[in-house]
Amino acid sequence: MTQHRSAWRTYAALTAVLLLWPSAFVGIRASLQFYSAGEVALLRYLVASLVLIVYCIAKKVPLIPLRDWPLTAVAGFMGFSLYSVAVNRGEATVTAAAASFIVNTVPIFSSLLAVAFLGERTRAVMWFGTFVSIVGTFVIALGEGKGIHFDSGVLYLLVAAIAQAVYFVLQKPLLSRHSALQVTSLAIWTGTLLLLPYLSGLWLDVPRAPHAATIAVLYLGTFPTIIGYVAWAYVLSKMPISSASPFLYIVPVNTILIGWIWLREMPSGLSIAGGCLSLLGVAIMKRRAGIS
Secondary structure, three states: OHHHHHHHHHHHHHHHHHHHHHHHHHHHHHHOOOOOHHHHHHHHHHHHHHHHHHHHHHOOOOOOOHHHHHHHHHHHHHHHHHHHHHHHHHHOOOOHHHHHHHHOOHHHHHHHHHHHHOOOOOOHHHHHHHHHHHHHHHHHHHHHOOOOOOOOHHHHHHHHHHHHHHHHHHHHHHHOOOOHHHHHHHHHHHHHHOOHHHHHHHHHHOOOOOHHHHHHHHHHHHHHHHHHHHHHHHHHHHOOHHHHHHHHHHHHHHHHHHHHHHHOOOOOHHHHHHHHHHHHHHHHHHHHOOOO
């Protein structure tokens, strides 16, 4: 019974991730019409940080030991500061759906990191899958760039994918010693501190921005950030990264649906084709190369 209950909680958390993270791409796109990339990141994580502080104090959640703070701080920079600013800058010119296709090449970078730093062995099929995914990303860039023009926003999104892959790898050992809430909270707090240089611009833009744009950022800070990242950390505490990450292939599909409902925005046919090709490359690499 206990094992069944644990499995149910894991898949409930995974379902929350697959619904909330796609909406984040759309919410970012909506808010960038009135806030800069750095301002969206800062306001989003200020909201998340304040809510987590209140909750952790009320529930008397202990901080993780000081010896794990440096690793958590690096994870916070990669997973929240760098990732968020890079995603936001990418989405300034790339549709929400196309952005989610690119960012969900994370399993490629996770596997490459495992080969480079953890000594994991690989096969030639991994490099074939990587090549297919890179071609798909290039096709997305052409589709978002309106013809033969290569959209530079794609480069920011690739940086975001790498940053998120590093975050996933860094938090894994922390989750073996601490709860998902503890690790995610401290990572968000440190990531928020590193975004404070954007405070001066945010202070000026909040009064001028429409309420809808501000509400979109408040939504980002509460649901996709707090609930989404805590839920994902919980999933990773119960499942290997290699088993959990393939579920993220569903995110771009949900992003297309949410983007159409929220913004009436659809990516070009070329971008969708490139996205499918990119995810095919990830699937080839993960399922045939036997990388964990």
